Amino acid sequence: MTLPYAFEKQVALVAVRRACALTSSVFNRLVKNETLTKGDKSPVTVGDYSAQAVVNTILGRAFPADPIVGEEDAAEMRQESNSELKNRIIALANEALTAPLGPGETSDLGLGPGQERTPEELMDAIDRGGDQGGRTGRRWTLDPIDGTKGFLRGGQYAVCLALIVDGKVVLGLIGCPNLPVKSDEPNGRKGCIFVVVKGQGAEQVTLSGDRSVPLTIPPVVPGTLNFLESVEAAHADLAFNNRISELLNITRAPARMDSQAKYGCLARGDGGVYLRMPTGTGYREKIWDHASGSLLVEECGGIITDSRGKSLDFGLGRSLGENYGFIAAGKDVHGQVLAAVQQALAEIGRK
Ligand SMILES: Nc1ncnc2c1ncn2[C@@H]1O[C@H](COP(=O)(O)OS(=O)(=O)O)[C@@H](OP(=O)(O)O)[C@H]1O
């Protein structure tokens, strides 16, 4: 008997692996005018577009009926003035799709030499990410590069793909090309993918697929709790985290990194709590930024809630609606962090 979501997991791993290889190779060849600024002032690169084209092409072939909620869209790239960038995206996507078959890849996935797609097919693949999300049915959510600023800095970023059924995440992958495989060997081999299936646990696999380690969040040794937190002050209220550190007598320095790599690091015990409080701008968190990570935390024995202790709702559309401020931690510490967060919110007259 095959396990539930076995084929989805296989296809998602292939897609994330190919997208990770693409983004790593793009980083080394990225030139200045290949990064644009979106309407919300955030950066997007040819790497984000081409990775979304690759993942959506692979998903579209294996699961033609499944909608996709993807971060990017091709509207800008369809404009004549961006034809050079568009050509670059097409070349990069086709390079990734036509690379020789690797582990777990079969010819029916439409990959390998000779499997080039046309420019129109690739632009349409990017735009398959335009689903609006919702309460019922099954859909994928994709962040082709999570932590684009980290990617541009040569720091942490992640290719994040999750499957959501009736508003609940059932499969999640976080591909981290720049993350050391072993936390205690920061200068050792890099590149891992966190893979989680609801009810089946979680594992960390290497990008090349030669090594798999099961994951559970280890209990925090008293006195060693530390935060995993954002790099960008615009994305999370880091001063608030300092107040929580005071309340909980945390003395260890926070581990700062971009992207859902933070959830992967929590799952393998590199940090004790991921706290992401809003900065007060009314920004609504997006489902693709937390879907994989939330299931990873839960399957590894941890708890994730918003700052009021509510569970995250992935059935509201492209955003997480009224879920503000996220606390992800092992069972042994989540309660005390939530209590400290509520105390600190009360101090400043917020709920
Ligand atoms: N104002 C605000 N508040 C909260 N979150 C925001 C905000 N603006 C952007 N974003 C989203 O943050 C995503 C990256 O955040 P990270 O946790 O990776 O890291 S970091 O804050 O950049 O260090 C980033 O994901 P990517 O766009 O995929 O890089 C954004 O979706």
Ligand SMILES: [Mg+2]
């Ligand atoms: Mg972005």
Ligand SMILES: [Mg+2]
């Ligand atoms: Mg993101």
Ligand SMILES: [Mg+2]
């Ligand atoms: Mg992104």
